[in-house]
Amino acid sequence: MAIISFITHDEQHIAVSIKPGSTIMEAAVASAVPGIDAQCYGAGVCGTCHVYAAGPLRDVLPPRSDWEEEMLKSLPLAGADSRLACQIRFEDRLDGAKFRIPERQDAVG
Numbered sequence: 001m002a003i004i005s006f007i008t009h010d011e012q013h014i015a016v017s018i019k020p021g022s023t024i025m026e027a028a029v030a031s032a033v034p035g036i037d038a039q040c041y042g043a044g045v046c047g048t049c050h051v052y053a054a055g056p057l058r059d060v061l062p063p064r065s066d067w068e069e070e071m072l073k074s075l076p077l078a079g080a081d082s083r084l085a086c087q088i089r090f091e092d093r094l095d096g097a098k099f100r101i102p103e104r105q106d107a108v109g
């Protein structure tokens with residue numbers, strides 16, 4: 001079983017297991033990671049699964065889709081490292097990846 005980690009805004013490090021094919025959001029919700037609200041549970045319309053993928057991880061992830069790009073533009077805390085966790089499907093090369101969670105989640109719309 002692969003492991004990914006989340007780092008909350010107050011520096012809690014939370015490691016969770018994830019299966020290939022699951023999304024980063026699904027793994028967070030299954031392990032009750034605080035700060036990943038995922039109100040639409042992966043439909044890609046709420047913006048409340050916002051995470052930051054910084055450093056080398058940013059280059060390993062598949063690029064943002066046009067849709068994800070548009071959604072992120074609506075989020076006040078979004079920046080260059082921002083991603084929607086529901087739009088990232090786990091692959092083996094993401095084993096050990098660390099995602100930061102913003103201070104708060106802002107729902108789109």
Ligand code: FES
Nearest residue numbers: 042044046047086
């Ligand atoms: S869970 Fe709603 S956009 Fe990701």
